Amino acid sequence: MMSGYRCRLLIIALLSMQANHLNSVGSKVSRVQMRFTKEDVCKEALKKVNPVESCPSDKISIQERSRILNCKDIRDSCSSEELVFHCVSSGDKIVEVCAPRYYLDGKYCFKFDEETGRVIPDYQVFCQECPFQHYSNDSVTYTTCSKSIRR
Template sequence: MKNYRHKRFTEIDICYETNNSLEFVNQCPDTEILFQERSRRKNCESYPQCIGEPLVYHCVRFREELVEVCAPRGLITGFCCALFDEGLGRVVEDYFHPCLGCPFVYQSDDASKYSKCVESKRKTPTLGRYERHTTLADKSNSIGTSKAWNSQRSSFAEEYHPVKLYETPVTISFAINGGEDIQQKRKLRRGHFAFIAFSTIVLLVFIIWLSVLIKKRYRKYVTQCSSSPTENWI
């Protein structure tokens, strides 16, 4: 089922920055006032957009616990709950957690409105924030440009671990192989669409020209036949 979710999105659609906003909570807001208050405190507008989609406040399940996260708004379909998928950086359907009280389609940031979907499975939830830590396999190699960093992605070991909220968070710069690759793919896609459009126009012009030519030939033939003297018919 997780593979199915990933097939719905391409590499361009992955939101890497959302993991930086992931934070454990005891419970999700159960009133609209509390939801708005927690949303203002989370300040999702301060995070960069994901391929033009603004990040909004979500309170959903993540693995066995509840988290607050800034992620793009999406549609949850199929009478099921929602969860945060760290591989996609998005809030998606949890097909293993059906919700009879949920509508067939609802906005992902409304997931906290359905109490059955925001019950923590752990008896003692972990309060804290997930930070992504990366370690170079070969620390002697200095990476000066983004291209060099991208070439070293395979040598990174990534792991998530909780950090207490009351400790000073560790800020780690993390370059992701996404910016230049995404722009390159978009350029190739635009070029492909332009080529298809040009080929289609050329084909239509050729068909129109051919039909006009055939029509003219047919009219000329009919005119010659009708202008022949009737004596020749006998």
């Protein structure tokens, strides 16, 4: 059996190790940066940013808003993929935009980056219900992500 002093030392050591691990994980997440060249900027996406009050909440509404924005007919040299409908945060507003899909390994929501015209992971908004691997245009269907962009 361990003495009270040894037990306290062990607890302090374990807590210290856990705190160091959490700090290192947090710093790795905050240092993740996307790097794009000038050719990677989606100029067409930047032309079609539509501020809205709220995002659609069901598949039919999402399809309708996508049809209105006409995403499937927009071509941009920033991506070989077609641009698809997104409803995400952008700064302090909610926007609908046609942008390339982003495939993410991680449980995070997405945001629109006005510098690159792309939808990128929002590492400030963890999404417990999101699958570990998911596409950016599905983000609006997860309650955590849709709540994070409601104002």
